[in-house]
Amino acid sequence: MPTRPGAPAAGAYLEGLNPEQRDAVVSVEGPLLVLAGAGTGKTRVLTCRLAHILNNGMAYPSQILSVTFTNKAAREMRHRVSELLGQTTEGLPWLGTFHSIAAKILRIHAELVGLKSNFTILDTDDQIRLLKQIIKAENIDDKKWTARYMASLIDAWKNKGLTPGKCDPSEKYKFAEGKGLIIYKTYQDRLKVLNAADFGDLLLHNLTIFQNNPDVLARYHAKFRYILVDEYQDTNVCQYLWLRLLAQGSNNVCVVGDDDQSIYGWRGAEVDNILRFESDFPGAKVIRLERNYRSTEHILAAASGLISSNKDRLGKTLWTEDDGGHKVSVTGVWDAPAEARIISTDIENWYSKGRKYSDVAILVRASRQMRSFEERFIQIGLPYKVIGGPRFFERQEIRDAHAYMRLLVNDTDDLAFERVVNTPKRGIGATSIQKLQRAARSMGVSLETATRELTKTDEIRGKARSSLRAFCLDLDRWRAMQGTMRHTNLAEQILDESGYTQMWRDNKDAKSAGRLENLKELIQAMNEFDTLPAYLEHISLVMDVDKSNGVEEDQVSLMTLHSAKGLEFPLVFLPGWEEGMFPSQKSMDESGMAGLEEERRLAYVGITRAREQAKIYFAANRQVYGSWQSSLPSRFIDELPPAHVEAASESGLHDSGAVAERVASSFARSFEENKSGPVSPGWQRFQQNKTKSFGRAPKDIEGHAVRRPAKGKSSNYNKGDRVFHQKFGYGLVTETDGTKLTVAFEKAGEKKVLDGFVERA
DNA sequence: TTTATACTGATTTTT
DNA sequence: TCAGTATAAA
Numbered sequence: 072m073p074t075r076p077g078a079p080a081a082g083a084y085l086e087g088l089n090p091e092q093r094d095a096v097v098s099v100e101g102p103l104l105v106l107a108g109a110g111t112g113k114t115r116v117l118t119c120r121l122a123h124i125l126n127n128g129m130a131y132p133s134q135i136l137s138v139t140f141t142n143k144a145a146r147e148m149r150h151r152v153s154e155l156l157g158q159t160t161e162g163l164p165w166l167g168t169f170h171s172i173a174a175k176i177l178r179i180h181a182e183l184v185g186l187k188s189n190f191t192i193l194d195t196d197d198q199i200r201l202l203k204q205i206i207k208a209e210n211i212d213d214k215k216w217t218a219r220y221m222a223s224l225i226d227a228w229k230n231k232g233l234t235p236g237k238c239d240p241s242e243k244y245k246f247a248e249g250k251g252l253i254i255y256k257t258y259q260d261r262l263k264v265l266n267a268a269d270f271g272d273l274l275l276h277n278l279t280i281f282q283n284n285p286d287v288l289a290r291y292h293a294k295f296r297y298i299l300v301d302e303y304q305d306t307n308v309c310q311y312l313w314l315r316l317l318a319q320g321s322n323n324v325c326v327v328g329d330d331d332q333s334i335y336g337w338r339g340a341e342v343d344n345i346l347r348f349e350s351d352f353p354g355a356k357v358i359r360l361e362r363n364y365r366s367t368e369h370i371l372a373a374a375s376g377l378i379s380s381n382k383d384r385l386g387k388t389l390w391t392e393d394d395g396g397h398k399v400s401v402t403g404v405w406d407a408p409a410e411a412r413i414i415s416t417d418i419e420n421w422y423s424k425g426r427k428y429s430d431v432a433i434l435v436r437a438s439r440q441m442r443s444f445e446e447r448f449i450q451i452g453l454p455y456k457v458i459g460g461p462r463f464f465e466r467q468e469i470r471d472a473h474a475y476m477r478l479l480v481n482d483t484d485d486l487a488f489e490r491v492v493n494t495p496k497r498g499i500g501a502t503s504i505q506k507l508q509r510a511a512r513s514m515g516v517s518l519e520t521a522t523r524e525l526t527k528t529d530e531i532r533g534k535a536r537s538s539l540r541a542f543c544l545d546l547d548r549w550r551a552m553q554g555t556m557r558h559t560n561l562a563e564q565i566l567d568e569s570g571y572t573q574m575w576r577d578n579k580d581a582k583s584a585g586r587l588e589n590l591k592e593l594i595q596a597m598n599e600f601d602t603l604p605a606y607l608e609h610i611s612l613v614m615d616v617d618k619s620n621g622v623e624e625d626q627v628s629l630m631t632l633h634s635a636k637g638l639e640f641p642l643v644f645l646p647g648w649e650e651g652m653f654p655s656q657k658s659m660d661e662s663g664m665a666g667l668e669e670e671r672r673l674a675y676v677g678i679t680r681a682r683e684q685a686k687i688y689f690a691a692n693r694q695v696y697g698s699w700q701s702s703l704p705s706r707f708i709d710e711l712p713p714a715h716v717e718a719a720s721e722s723g724l725h726d727s728g729a730v731a732e733r734v735a736s737s738f739a740r741s742f743e744e745n746k747s748g749p750v751s752p753g754w755q756r757f758q759q760n761k762t763k764s765f766g767r768a769p770k771d772i773e774g775h776a777v778r779r780p781a782k783g784k785s786s787n788y789n790k791g792d793r794v795f796h797q798k799f800g801y802g803l804v805t806e807t808d809g810t811k812l813t814v815a816f817e818k819a820g821e822k823k824v825l826d827g828f829v830e831r832a
Numbered sequence: 833t834t835t836a837t838a839c840t841g842a843t844t845t846t847t
Numbered sequence: 848t849c850a851g852t853a854t855a856a857a
Contacts, residue, residue, distance in 0.1 A: 140846065141846065142847085171847085195847095214853095269847095270846085271847090335844085335845080335846085338845065437844070438843080439848095459845080462846095496833085496834080500834085534833095535833095658843075673844085695842095696848060697848040
């Protein structure tokens with residue numbers, strides 16, 4: 072039995088765990104489902120469990136399979152386990168993301184699915200390029216059946232664990248003029264020829280290998296004594312099948328997750344996997360972690376109340392010893408700029424009380440909502456950072472640079488060849504490329520080889536021919552230099568000699584300087600690897616870059632609700648809670664009730680990010696794709712338990728109606744604000760705060776109810792009343808529903824508005 | 833082959 | 848609104 076020198080006394084990591092957590096840590100034999108609600112110490116349990124197994128010598132590090140979804144989670148787990156055990160987790164070779172572990176297994180058995188062990192992993196960009204070619208070749212209307220759409224179809228098939236041979240043949244009539252399956256098949260064939268796999272293939276090929284080769288599967292059965300899975304509610308069918316096959320060995324499979332936080336259905340996650348766990352793994356033990364260590368009672372109660380509207384749940388009751396605290400607040404505002412103004416003022420308040428900007432997060436449903444916040448923050452100089460969004464390795468210049476390196480390492484990487492052969496512009500156009508492709512196909516060789524052959528003939532003439540020749544000579548030269556110099560230097564040289572850096576230097580676009588910076592950063596990143604191939608393998612699976620280099624800056628975080636999962640902040644702002652926006656109309660149109668429930672889980676995730684305070688906002692008007700739309704408060708607001716919610720205006724506090732109605736009165740202040748001059752109150756306030764010492768800021772500086780609006784209650788308007796609206800002008804009331812009016816505006820057409828926003832005309 | 837202009841159509845995101 | 852792409856002209 073392996074005992075680690077320097078490890079803490081056996082069981083020390085069990086200290087400070089509550090009974091359920093401890094149970095989850097020590098119940099290592101047999102299938103176990105740990106239902107871990109938000110903030111119940113899920114990661115702690117996972118890492119302690121790992122430590123427990125290792126420390127008691129129940130398995131060697133190499134006998135434990137632990138899977139996560141993101142590299143971040145994997146890193147975190149590795150880090151925390153090594154902290155628990157003291158310095159000794161160089162091992163744990165099978166701790167990683169689904170994809171990285173699947174890739175590792177696939178490299179060992181690649182030939183069983185017709186690949187070589189050095190296959191390349193395609194990113195989405197390559198995938199789309201490849202599909203474009205195939206769609207064009209099949210003569211399908213590429214406007215109706217875009218490469219992007221076909222890619223999502225193929226992805227969906229792969230997520231379900233379906234190879235082309237296993238797809239329901241009747242489905243093929245639905246897609247791409249009956250050629251959907253043909254495209255999938257052709258695409259897979261092309262990948263095989265290219266010796267490449269896309270992300271979906273990594274898992275799917277594993278599945279094929281395990282299913283067709285019982286001896287291989289048996290090896291892994293013998294190998295993995297314990298299996299741990301994080302975020303089980305996010306697994307798709309393919310991942311589920313993969314896990315089930317592997318778990319047949321030891322049967323010691325522990326999955327941790329929270330059905331209430333399943334928010335990735337749109338990319339193939341099946342909540343059903345977690346709902347069905349007990350029947351899938353007979354004899355499974357279920358442990359609920361319900362004690363929450365994060366949020367106050369009000370926040371927890373509000374979130375629990377909301378999520379209880381969902382039907383398909385395993386059900387948990389979160390509780391906390393941290394009673395009281397602030398109620399969840401709901402505020403109505405005029406429009407997005409007002410929302411940003413009010414929230415930024417609130418953040419300044421927070422800061423002026425001696426709290427930090429980094430305590431604060433703003434969580435939006437869609438990234439386009441971030442705009443008004445960014446504009447506002449820049450205007451008043453409030454420090455913020457956007458989390459998520461376009462990633463470093465997905466930027467054009469980085470992908471181009473990678474393509475050069477990929478081609479260098481592997482002369483059969485046709486996709487890389489296509490990408491860089493005319494980048495920068497070398498006068499090699501679509502027609503030349505087409506000739507090359509035809510030749511390559513007929514000769515059964517790579518594009519580069521075909522190019523070398525074809526430039527010997529008169530098939531391609533003039534500038535294209537000389538450029539292609541020069542390009543091949545460049546490649547030869549660079550390849551010869553490999554091994555004589557460090558790969559980072561070589562990369563720099565390639566980027567220079569190819570004219571790639573010059574291309575951006577000549578480009579006058581404002582972003583060009585940043586691109587050159589990024590290329591420098593890329594060289595930095597490469598420096599952490601010893602060889603070019605090692606670097607390339609790493610980045611194909613790890614698309615994120617650990618940005619935690621340097622000092623922690625005090626900044627407000629701005630991100631989508633999706634990227635907030637797993638994080639927590641003392642103060643959380645949740646703007647944009649309007650019907651259509653959140654819950655998203657598109658989600659409901661596409662997936663109906665299931666879509667709505669997922670949106671509700673998203674709301675649940677949002678609220679439970681907050682430790683001390685959660686503040687919800689809804690705007691009465693929102694600009695959608697350029698035109699103004701009136702909007703109604705989200706149904707989620709009405710679903711919040713009133714006892715734990717306060718309307719953020721004095722006048723509405725003691726009303727007994729629905730939350731949305733109680734908030735109606737707070738419209739007034741944003742209404743007034745909307746008319747205030749170019750120098751906003753928030754700005755003035757910011758100036759004051761910068762110079763003065765921070766006292767309690769007068770509450771009405773934000774333009775608090777100078778004038779009282781038409782009050783909440785039931786509607787004061789009747790059918791046929793003529794009304795005036797700030798944005799839509801004059802109109803006639805055609806219907807009333809409580810405080811919601813349907814008004815036929817003379818210019819803007821029929822709209823639904825809350826009566827607080829109109830006045831009698 | 834490259835560049836300028838018209839058009840379209842639009843969540844959420846990891847690997 | 849606005850970005851990303853398809854088409855036309857140079």
